[in-house]
Amino acid sequence: MTVDGRAVARLRRLRRSMTLLYAATSAVCLITLAFIAATIDGRSRADSVDAQVAGHAEALSRAVWMDQGILHLDPLSEDELAGASAVTAVLQRPGGGQVQVRWVRSAGAALPSAAGLDLLWTSTVREQDTFLTTMAGRDGRRTRWAAAPVWDADDIGAVVLTAADLAPEKKSHETLVRWLVVGCTGLVLASAAAGHLLSGRSMRPALQELGRQEQFLAEAAHELRAPLATVRLMMEDGRASPARAPAAMAEAVRLVDHMGRLVSGLLTRARIQTGTGQLVLTPLRLDQLVEQAVEELPxxxxQVVVHTTPTIVRGDPDLLAQAVRNLVENALRHGATQSTLPVEVDVASGTVTVRDHGPGIAPAERERIFDSRVTCGREGNGLGLGLGLGLGLAIVRWVAELHGGTADATTAPGGGALVRLSLPEHQPGPSHHHVSSSRHDPLDRLPT
Structure with missing residues (x-):
C-alpha cells in the first residue's frame, strides 16, 4: 500500500507542529509553576529568618533592663539565646553622641561599620519597635539584622542587635532552583516525547485512510483498465465497419454493465473498509456466480474451461464476482499466455479452484503473491516478485477473509499454478427454498 508523498509530508509537518506546540505549552506551564515555587520558597525562607532573628532580639531585649540610666547586661552572659545568633550585641548612644557597642558575642559574623550601627540605632528609635534590615558586616558577608529597643522609662536607652547569616538559606534556595530547572527540563523533554507519540497515534488513522484511498484508486484502475480498453476497441471497430456496429454496440453495452458492477463492488469494499457500510451476506449459488463472472470476461x-457442481455459500455477489474475475484474469495473464492448454476453473463444496499451465509458483512466494505491496511477475520456472501493486490476488484474499474463508496458492500436479478461494458452504434449513445467484438480479431457485 502506497500513500501520496505530499500528503504524508503534510501530515508529518503537522505532527512536528503538534509536538512543538505540546512541548511549548508544557514548558510555559512548568516554567510558570517553577517560578511560583521558587518565589514562594524565597519568601518563606526570608519570613522564617526574619521571625527567628526578630524573636531572638526581642527576647534578649526583655532579658536586660535599665535602672535610672544604668544598663544591666548580666543576664546576657547566662542566656543561651545570646549565642544562638550569628552576632549578638547591645548598643548605646550616651548623650546623643556616637553609637557605642556595650556588649557583643559573635558566632563567626562581624558587626556592621559605624555608619551601619548608627543606621540601626536611628531606625529603631524612629520606628519605636523592632527594626529589620539586611546589610553587610565588616567582613563583607550579607547578614539579616534585627534591632529591638530596651526602654528606660519612656525613652529608648539601648538597642539589642541579633543577626542571621543569609548564606546557608541562599545556598539552599539556589539548590532548590537548580532542581526545579533540571526537573522542568526533564518534564518538558518527556512531554515533547509524549506529545510526539500521541500525535503519531492521532495521525495513524489519517495515514490509514490515505492508504485505503490510494489502494481504492489503484484497485479501481486495475479493475476498469481492461474493460475500458475493450470498449474503446469495440467502438473503433464499429466505427470502422458499419456492418459490425450493432454487434460492437451490444458488446459495448455489456461491458458498460460489467463496469457498473465493478464500480458497485469497489464502492462496497471502500465503504466496508472505512466503516461506513456493512457487509450483507445472503445465500447464493456459487457455481452460477462463477459461470456468469467468467462469461463477462472479454x-x-x-481459453477458460469451467466445471461446476451446485454449491451454496453466504456472501456478497459483487465482491465474490470481483474475486473470481481476478482469479481467472491472473491465471490468463500468467499461465494461458505460456501454454496452449486452457485455464481450468472448478467449483465444488464452496471452493473455487483456478489452475493454469504456466511456470507455477515458487514455494517461498506462495504467500507473498497475496500481498498488495508486490507485483507478480513469473520468470523461469518460478514466480519472481518485483515492485508495484499486485492487487488482483490481494483482493481475492481480502474477499475470502471477509466471508470467513481462505485463499491460498500452490503448484498444480504436472506443473502450473493452482489458486483456491474457499468459503464456508451454506447448508439451508427446511424453510430455505430460494438462494441468490449471480443471475436474474441475481435470484435463482435451487432444484427441488
Missing amino acids: HIAG
Whole structure:
C-alpha cells in the first residue's frame, strides 16, 4: 500500500507542529509553576529568618533592663539565646553622641561599620519597635539584622542587635532552583516525547485512510483498465465497419454493465473498509456466480474451461464476482499466455479452484503473491516478485477473509499454478427454498 508523498509530508509537518506546540505549552506551564515555587520558597525562607532573628532580639531585649540610666547586661552572659545568633550585641548612644557597642558575642559574623550601627540605632528609635534590615558586616558577608529597643522609662536607652547569616538559606534556595530547572527540563523533554507519540497515534488513522484511498484508486484502475480498453476497441471497430456496429454496440453495452458492477463492488469494499457500510451476506449459488463472472470476461473464447457442481455459500455477489474475475484474469495473464492448454476453473463444496499451465509458483512466494505491496511477475520456472501493486490476488484474499474463508496458492500436479478461494458452504434449513445467484438480479431457485 502506497500513500501520496505530499500528503504524508503534510501530515508529518503537522505532527512536528503538534509536538512543538505540546512541548511549548508544557514548558510555559512548568516554567510558570517553577517560578511560583521558587518565589514562594524565597519568601518563606526570608519570613522564617526574619521571625527567628526578630524573636531572638526581642527576647534578649526583655532579658536586660535599665535602672535610672544604668544598663544591666548580666543576664546576657547566662542566656543561651545570646549565642544562638550569628552576632549578638547591645548598643548605646550616651548623650546623643556616637553609637557605642556595650556588649557583643559573635558566632563567626562581624558587626556592621559605624555608619551601619548608627543606621540601626536611628531606625529603631524612629520606628519605636523592632527594626529589620539586611546589610553587610565588616567582613563583607550579607547578614539579616534585627534591632529591638530596651526602654528606660519612656525613652529608648539601648538597642539589642541579633543577626542571621543569609548564606546557608541562599545556598539552599539556589539548590532548590537548580532542581526545579533540571526537573522542568526533564518534564518538558518527556512531554515533547509524549506529545510526539500521541500525535503519531492521532495521525495513524489519517495515514490509514490515505492508504485505503490510494489502494481504492489503484484497485479501481486495475479493475476498469481492461474493460475500458475493450470498449474503446469495440467502438473503433464499429466505427470502422458499419456492418459490425450493432454487434460492437451490444458488446459495448455489456461491458458498460460489467463496469457498473465493478464500480458497485469497489464502492462496497471502500465503504466496508472505512466503516461506513456493512457487509450483507445472503445465500447464493456459487457455481452460477462463477459461470456468469467468467462469461463477462472479454475475449476468452477457448481459453477458460469451467466445471461446476451446485454449491451454496453466504456472501456478497459483487465482491465474490470481483474475486473470481481476478482469479481467472491472473491465471490468463500468467499461465494461458505460456501454454496452449486452457485455464481450468472448478467449483465444488464452496471452493473455487483456478489452475493454469504456466511456470507455477515458487514455494517461498506462495504467500507473498497475496500481498498488495508486490507485483507478480513469473520468470523461469518460478514466480519472481518485483515492485508495484499486485492487487488482483490481494483482493481475492481480502474477499475470502471477509466471508470467513481462505485463499491460498500452490503448484498444480504436472506443473502450473493452482489458486483456491474457499468459503464456508451454506447448508439451508427446511424453510430455505430460494438462494441468490449471480443471475436474474441475481435470484435463482435451487432444484427441488
